[in-house]
Amino acid sequence: MDFTPATADQVLAIKVNAGIEELAAQPRFAAASADMVEAIVEGIGQFAAGEFAPLNRIGDSQGAALADGTVSLPGGFAEAYSAYVAQGWNAVAGDEAYGGQGLPFTLAANVLENLGAANMAFSLLPMLTVGAIEALAHHGSAAQQALYLPKLISGEWSGTMNLTEPQAGSDVGALRTTAVPTGDGRYAIKGTKIYITWGEHDLASNIVHLVLARTPGAPAGSRGISLFVVPKFHVGADGSPGPRNDLRCVGLEHKLGIHASPTCVMSFGDNDQCYGELVGHENEGLKAMFTMMNSARINVGSQGVQIAERALQAAKAYALGRVQGTRDRQPAAIVEHPDVRRMLLRMRALTEGARALLYYTAGMTDRGALGIEGAQERADCLVPLIKAWGTDIGCEVASLGIQIHGGMGFVEETGAAQHYRDARIAPIYEGTNGIQAADLVTRKLDYEQGGVLASLFADVAADCSDAPQLRALAEDCAEVAQWMAREASLDDKLAGSVPLCTMAATAVAGWQLLRQARDGGGGEAKIVVARYFAEHLAPEARGLKSAALAGAGLLYALDAAALAG
Ligand SMILES: Cc1cc2nc3c(=O)[nH]c(=O)nc-3n(C[C@H](O)[C@H](O)[C@H](O)COP(=O)(O)OP(=O)(O)OC[C@H]3O[C@@H](n4cnc5c(N)ncnc54)[C@H](O)[C@@H]3O)c2cc1C
Numbered sequence: 001m002d003f004t005p006a007t008a009d010q011v012l013a014i015k016v017n018a019g020i021e022e023l024a025a026q027p028r029f030a031a032a033s034a035d036m037v038e039a040i041v042e043g044i045g046q047f048a049a050g051e052f053a054p055l056n057r058i059g060d061s062q063g064a065a066l067a068d069g070t071v072s073l074p075g076g077f078a079e080a081y082s083a084y085v086a087q088g089w090n091a092v093a094g095d096e097a098y099g100g101q102g103l104p105f106t107l108a109a110n111v112l113e114n115l116g117a118a119n120m121a122f123s124l125l126p127m128l129t130v131g132a133i134e135a136l137a138h139h140g141s142a143a144q145q146a147l148y149l150p151k152l153i154s155g156e157w158s159g160t161m162n163l164t165e166p167q168a169g170s171d172v173g174a175l176r177t178t179a180v181p182t183g184d185g186r187y188a189i190k191g192t193k194i195y196i197t198w199g200e201h202d203l204a205s206n207i208v209h210l211v212l213a214r215t216p217g218a219p220a221g222s223r224g225i226s227l228f229v230v231p232k233f234h235v236g237a238d239g240s241p242g243p244r245n246d247l248r249c250v251g252l253e254h255k256l257g258i259h260a261s262p263t264c265v266m267s268f269g270d271n272d273q274c275y276g277e278l279v280g281h282e283n284e285g286l287k288a289m290f291t292m293m294n295s296a297r298i299n300v301g302s303q304g305v306q307i308a309e310r311a312l313q314a315a316k317a318y319a320l321g322r323v324q325g326t327r328d329r330q331p332a333a334i335v336e337h338p339d340v341r342r343m344l345l346r347m348r349a350l351t352e353g354a355r356a357l358l359y360y361t362a363g364m365t366d367r368g369a370l371g372i373e374g375a376q377e378r379a380d381c382l383v384p385l386i387k388a389w390g391t392d393i394g395c396e397v398a399s400l401g402i403q404i405h406g407g408m409g410f411v412e413e414t415g416a417a418q419h420y421r422d423a424r425i426a427p428i429y430e431g432t433n434g435i436q437a438a439d440l441v442t443r444k445l446d447y448e449q450g451g452v453l454a455s456l457f458a459d460v461a462a463d464c465s466d467a468p469q470l471r472a473l474a475e476d477c478a479e480v481a482q483w484m485a486r487e488a489s490l491d492d493k494l495a496g497s498v499p500l501c502t503m504a505a506t507a508v509a510g511w512q513l514l515r516q517a518r519d520g521g522g523g524e525a526k527i528v529v530a531r532y533f534a535e536h537l538a539p540e541a542r543g544l545k546s547a548a549l550a551g552a553g554l555l556y557a558l559d560a561a562a563l564a565g
Contacts, residue, residue, distance in 0.1 A: 132159020
């Protein structure tokens with residue numbers, strides 16, 4: 001149950017994979033000096049271990065509760081959130097004009113990695129606020145930014161993203177919530193949203209809901225969606241909270257995991273008195289959402305790393321202490337058995353590989369923000385890889401963690417089971433992993449007619465001459481991508497999308513891990529972990545090539561009724 005922040009590995013990944021020194025050489029990020037990076041990574045690690053981690057178990061066993069429209073958390077959550085805000089952790093990457101520290105996204109991602117490893121359910125509160133900040137920072141009016149950003153950046157107020165409705169999940173364009181102009185610059189919002197993370201709670205003094213809705217006469221589908229800012233408490237021109245808006249939480253979901261994260265059914269405008277303001281232009285809501293989706297998807301990919309780290313730490317400790325069987329006729333801790341070693345090394349290679357991919361993606365996102373040529377396009381291609389593969393490995397590593405605990409993993413006592421339950425949501429929300437893979441083989445493969453992905457795979461192959469299986473995997477990825485770009489039908493591409501996404505993520509993660517090993521900062525252990533990744537995981541991923549190229553034919557060999565029958 002103990003949690004130790006992975007500070008050294010994070011510093012290494014931020015240095016090697018995000019390339020923080022290069023970022024700090026740019027005037028905008030000059031404050032991100034080596035000392036500053038270490039201070040942040042160490043500081044947030046200690047904070048997370050001291051304040052968030054002790055609440056992980058009680059958050060799971062008691063969870064969030066709804067009574068009389070108010071959502072409350074177990075004792076200790078409010079104090080920990082206040083300390084988080086008071087110490088300025090929420091403001092790391094915020095715009096300096098609104099009280100932020102203006103540091104790279106990479107460092108804000110590190111804050112969330114530490115908070116989430118300590119307590120994933122709790123970390124969703126600041127994570128969703130980041131989404132609201134980004135939506136307003138990129139698309140809000142000057143007045144909206146002045147009103148909302150200072151308090152969202154400090155964390156005094158929290159934010160939510162309201163997309164999903166019962167009939168509109170992956171297909172956001174099917175949403176029905178309405179927004180009718182009232183003639184005074186505002187809109188009356190009416191509708192029901194489901195699954196809204198931290199949609200109601202009492203830890204922040206106001207909640208700023210970002211809501212997708214349709215205006216009268218808007219085109220059907222995703223082209224007719226607009227984005228609105230809808231505060232829980234109306235905000236006076238001087239920023240002071242005013243009367244309560246007509247919106248409320250009408251239910252909390254009972255879930256497999258992340259019990260301390262209230263997943264709310266939100267009702268807007270029951271009394272026709274819910275008012276919000278348009279963010280950006282009418283019918284451009286989805287475009288606005290895409291702006292914040294990149295960072296949100298990276299941060300969800302990070303949740304796979306977070307849970308994997310937690311599960312790995314618990315499994316290592318258990319494997320060292322549990323004596324079972326013998327080796328060389330002596331009683332042996334289970335860590336001495338080859339299969340337990342296999343599981344531990346696999347967990348470690350997946351966790352550290354995913355962390356390397358996470359910070360490579362974060363660093364590329366920062367380069368994109370600096371306007372460095374080609375960086376944004378590459379970052380866009382990396383996002384589905386870290387979101388889908390990062391969250392898949394989170395589940396796999398948590399499952400292996402249970403396996404290493406044997407029966408003790410299946411009972412709740414050790415906490416291994418909580419990691420497994422918590423990890424399972426991440427492949428689903430923020431665009432399911434199937435949707436991520438579809439994004440890779442349609443939108444992202446279209447960038448420069450496949451040229452952006454081709455150059456990524458070429459870079460991996462060129463830099464992996466000392467790791468032949470990784471180089472071969474990168475060449476396989478290039479071959480599949482070329483087939484998809486030139487010959488495959490849309491159905492064929494989609495049928496092979498998940499295998500390609502896994503292959504591509506494995507190739508890039510293995511490459512980035514190799515770069516860490518070459519740096520030397522991770523010592524002998526990193527070299528072994530990188531070799532294991534290249535020699536054991538890359539060949540497995542190569543085995544997906546035939547599925548990636550198989551096309552959709554067999555998937556449709558049975559009609560839907562026969563398939564289900
Ligand atoms: C705990 C939790 C927290 C959440 N937080 C939020 C939040 O804060 N805000 C918010 O707006 N939403 C939130 N969501 C909603 C979440 O984003 C959706 O559940 C998710 O987008 C999937 O939508 P769905 O559940 O309707 O599944 P569906 O869209 O019905 O998907 C079911 C299955 O069909 C597949 N599928 C559907 N369409 C396609 C397609 N075109 N191509 C290939 N496969 C497809 C999916 O991959 C999936 O496997 C949350 C959900 C949960 C459970």
